[in-house]
Amino acid sequence: MSQSIPKLEFLTERTRLVAGRDQTVSVLIRVIPPEVDARQAARPKLNLGMVLDRSGSMGGEKMEHARDAAAYCIDQLLQTDRLSLVIFDDQIEVLIPSQYAENKQGLKEQLAHIRARNSTALHEAWVRGGMQVSEHLTDGAINRVLLITDGQANVGLTNTDEIVTQAMELFKRGVSTSTIGIGSDFNEDLLLPMAQAAGGNAWHVRAAEDMQRIFTVELEGLIAQVAHSVTLGLVPSDGVRLSDVLNDFELSETGRYKLPDLQAGSPLDIVVQLRVPAQTTNSKRHLLDLRLGYTPQEAKSAEVIKQALELEFDSEESVSRLPVNHEVTKAVRLLMNARARREAMAHMDAGNYVLAQHVVGAALSATRVACAPMASAPDVQAEYESLASLGESLEDRSQDKMNRKRLAYESYARRQSKKV
Amino acid sequence: MKSLLDKARQAKYVGVAELADEAAKVLFEIGTAQERGTVSEVPDERTIRYYLSEGLLSPAEEKQGTASVFGYRHLLQLLVVKKLQSEHLPIRKIKELVDGRVERDLERLLGASESGSTARNDALRYLETLLTTQASTAAPQSRTLRSQAQPGAMSARAALSASPAQPSPPPQQQSAGTWQRIEIEPGLELHMRGDYQPPDDARQRRRLARNVLRTIESQSQRLQKARR
Numbered sequence: 080m081s082q083s084i085p086k087l088e089f090l091t092e093r094t095r096l097v098a099g100r101d102q103t104v105s106v107l108i109r110v111i112p113p114e115v116d117a118r119q120a121a122r123p124k125l126n127l128g129m130v131l132d133r134s135g136s137m138g139g140e141k142m143e144h145a146r147d148a149a150a151y152c153i154d155q156l157l158q159t160d161r162l163s164l165v166i167f168d169d170q171i172e173v174l175i176p177s178q179y180a181e182n183k184q185g186l187k188e189q190l191a192h193i194r195a196r197n198s199t200a201l202h203e204a205w206v207r208g209g210m211q212v213s214e215h216l217t218d219g220a221i222n223r224v225l226l227i228t229d230g231q232a233n234v235g236l237t238n239t240d241e242i243v244t245q246a247m248e249l250f251k252r253g254v255s256t257s258t259i260g261i262g263s264d265f266n267e268d269l270l271l272p273m274a275q276a277a278g279g280n281a282w283h284v285r286a287a288e289d290m291q292r293i294f295t296v297e298l299e300g301l302i303a304q305v306a307h308s309v310t311l312g313l314v315p316s317d318g319v320r321l322s323d324v325l326n327d328f329e330l331s332e333t334g335r336y337k338l339p340d341l342q343a344g345s346p347l348d349i350v351v352q353l354r355v356p357a358q359t360t361n362s363k364r365h366l367l368d369l370r371l372g373y374t375p376q377e378a379k380s381a382e383v384i385k386q387a388l389e390l391e392f393d394s395e396e397s398v399s400r401l402p403v404n405h406e407v408t409k410a411v412r413l414l415m416n417a418r419a420r421r422e423a424m425a426h427m428d429a430g431n432y433v434l435a436q437h438v439v440g441a442a443l444s445a446t447r448v449a450c451a452p453m454a455s456a457p458d459v460q461a462e463y464e465s466l467a468s469l470g471e472s473l474e475d476r477s478q479d480k481m482n483r484k485r486l487a488y489e490s491y492a493r494r495q496s497k498k499v
Numbered sequence: 500m501k502s503l504l505d506k507a508r509q510a511k512y513v514g515v516a517e518l519a520d521e522a523a524k525v526l527f528e529i530g531t532a533q534e535r536g537t538v539s540e541v542p543d544e545r546t547i548r549y550y551l552s553e554g555l556l557s558p559a560e561e562k563q564g565t566a567s568v569f570g571y572r573h574l575l576q577l578l579v580v581k582k583l584q585s586e587h588l589p590i591r592k593i594k595e596l597v598d599g600r601v602e603r604d605l606e607r608l609l610g611a612s613e614s615g616s617t618a619r620n621d622a623l624r625y626l627e628t629l630l631t632t633q634a635s636t637a638a639p640q641s642r643t644l645r646s647q648a649q650p651g652a653m654s655a656r657a658a659l660s661a662s663p664a665q666p667s668p669p670p671q672q673q674s675a676g677t678w679q680r681i682e683i684e685p686g687l688e689l690h691m692r693g694d695y696q697p698p699d700d701a702r703q704r705r706r707l708a709r710n711v712l713r714t715i716e717s718q719s720q721r722l723q724k725a726r727r
């Protein structure tokens with residue numbers, strides 16, 4: 080697997096562009112991670128630290144599902160993986176100190192002791208969980224804290240910015256953090272930025288019964304991880320302008336876009352828009368240089384793939400006869416909808432619910448038009464349903480907290496090419 | 500790699516060719532994954548001349564006949580440039596990072612790729628400081644105390660106390676965008692960017708101390724005048 084490298088695909092709506100006019104071209108850049116060896120032994124080792132909220136609000140069904148999900152997690156581990164479990168309310172307890180997942184039955188029996196109790200000392204619990212992982216920090220393994228909570232940090236350090244900064248600092252020291260927020264009462268403005276800053280994933284469990292599915296996605300993602308520290312450099316050639324990157328990736332200090340980790344079987348869809356000046360018919364032009372930097376899971380140093388985008392220009396008539404690649408249209412629309420969700424969120428925050436609803440409604444109409452030729456595709460269907468139900472639910476003031484989370488997490492998942 | 504460099508510390512390289520050979524040897528040993536394509540795998544003589552003309556390498560300080568004599572610092576500069584290139588940084592950016600750096604800084608820049616072992620305890624150490632500061636900062640006015648224990652300040656302290664044999668965590672890992680406010684004494688705060696590295700060299704440090712005092716003095720004089 081060390082020899083296999085990610086592939087890059089450039090896709091445009093039509094394979095040629097119309098000559099003789101200035102235009103904006105959407106380019107779908109698809110990063111296809113290398114496939115992992117089917118043998119399980121080839122997967123990266125895991126050093127996991129689960130940090131589980133057992134504050135009062137986690138009682139009943141939620142706690143039951145959390146226990147099931149944790150048990151599921153234990154079942155999936157290899158004997159060479161490490162696991163620890165910290166549970167917290169206002170008190171913090173290391174229920175399972177970091178150990179190899181050798182005695183799975185014993186580990187699962189420990190879970191039975193978890194009962195929901197008081198308030199939420201989220202920060203210190205995260206620190207304790209981080210320490211369990213850090214004590215056994217393993218090169219080449221995925222060293223990760225998994226923070227699971229349904230509530231707001233209300234004991235100890237509660238300043239969101241500080242916690243996010245600390246999570247980022249810990250990531251720089253080799254330990255990443257994923258966050259799982261359950262229900263509608265946790266603070267998405269903490270858990271989402273925290274996971275993003277800390278090199279992990281942010282998940283929202285809307286209903287308790289989804290917990291196991293989310294755990295599965297997180298765990299399978301870790302197992303399938305083939306590269307981290309992924310960056311993208313885009314240099315348009317002279318005369319061409321990079322007018323937009325629809326994923327709204329954060330920039331690194333060196334001006335590269337920060338991409339999510341690469342996982343086998345999960346291509347990343349990135350859409351950029353280029354402003355291209357008029358070209359003559361039957362000409363070919365170099366439009367963009369792309370550099371994908373990444374660190375393979377078991378390597379220490381960065382590798383780079385370079386690729387150039389060149390396109391041919393032809394008369395309007397011949398271009399219009401070319402088939403349309405609907406994948407590109409769809410990718411553009413879905414990322415536009417991710418932006419629409421964030422816009423709707425901003426309107427909600429400003430108290431303008433009508434406008435929020437309008438933005439979501441407009442996104443749905445635009446999607447119905449743009450994606451009509453592939454309306455039966457499952458991801459298009461899912462998008463229709465999600466936007467329609469959001470639009471409806473935005474009428475209901477009692478759903479505000481849940482809606483804001485849906486908007487935030489759905490937008491994030493799309494921009495990061497995460498499929499739940 | 501440390502031992503590799505130790506050997507080179509006293510060495511002199513007569514002419515560009517010797518410097519190129521030595522760099523190739525060290526690069527081979529560390530196995531810097533250089534990308535395929537425009538960036539040459541190991542620096543040849545022409546590349547070195549180009550770096551010299553671009554100011555990425557300092558000019559030779561002595562000559563032997565017509566040949567320039569290069570030393571340890573030049574070797575480090577060359578290795579750092581190649582390393583940063585392999586991390587796909589543009590020449591302009593590399594120049595900013597390498598410009599005016601002393602040997603210690605360059606060694607540290609090189610050390611970034613072997614952070615694996617130093618990072619190990621670093622994560623734990625970091626979390627431990629979070630716990631201790633948390634315990635000591637129950638009152639809201641102690642916010643400044645907490646920020647003292649924050650990353651920027653911490654790595655600065657680590658860098659000050661680190662002995663030359665023990666490279667401190669790589670400086671460029673600190674985020675350039677985050678600033679820390681640190682209370683020095685009542686009425687005086689220091690505003691420090693996350694990636695700031697204090698100078699290692701004693702003379703530079705004295706200069707920095709003088710600058711800080713001078714700034715404080717002139718500022719407080721100006722404030723007093725304004726008050727009158």
